[in-house]
């Protein structure tokens with residue numbers, strides 16, 4: 001009796017079934033499990049194969065190392081993470097002001113973590129609301145940033161056409177159902193509003209250099225791995241008009257350092273820094289080759 005062939009993996013962005021194996025990646029931060037990453041030949045999205053469903057995913061966030069939900073400054077990587085995060089708060093705020101052309105308005109931060117950016121926006125004349133699915137992160141937001149964040153289910157209950165800016169800093173790669181999610185964001189945006197979507201870029205210099213050790217694959221928590229081409233396809237199909245793509249310079253250093261650590265480097269700090277420099281130098285010439293990119297879009 002012959003085995004039943006596996007059904008092809010369908011690309012969630014362009015619905016093509018022309019997907020092929022690209023590389024194997026280890027979950028370095030929590031489980032140590034290995035996952036296959038497939039690539040779509042039509043839109044170039046990369047997909048984590050057999051990623052856990054939403055119901056089972058929470059086990060893969062149970063780590064002291066999952067530092068976007070922590071406030072500890074212990075160790076070099078954590079210190080660097082917090083340095084980069086604080087440095088990027090003002091950069092993100094200025095980007096939102098410059099892009100929207102307004103100095104105050106309604107802002108929504110989806111995947112707000114411990115609320116640092118929501119607090120920052122509120123301290124700078126914006127009315128900012130944050131959504132965060134993790135209960136502990138919401139408690140920490142209260143404790144460290146005096147900020148009330150809403151649980152994930154409130155995403156469906158927010159008033160339509162009420163936000164001037166909606167930000168998702170490294171969130172979309174964690175979202176299971178991309179189109180319904182983006183559809184809800186479109187409904188929440190004002191006609192003149194902008195969405196800011198930051199995602200890692202697997203076509204960046206550092207991603208190509210580190211291959212399976214590239215820290216921003218972060219399987220299985222990252223379900224999808226975007227290229228500029230796949231993001232253009234997704235945004236257009238979801239009813240958005242892409243305005244601009246902006247590089248996230250600091251991510252190159254942080255991701256390169258973490259990737260060096262995963263690769264077992266004995267000089268992770270120096271090598272990671274040097275790779276970050278090269279990655280950013282290349283991104284000056286071609287901004288779409290930066291480690292992480294922010295896609296700024298309006299309703300199409």
Ligand SMILES: [Zn+2]
Nearest residue numbers: 011014040043
């Ligand atoms: Zn595709």
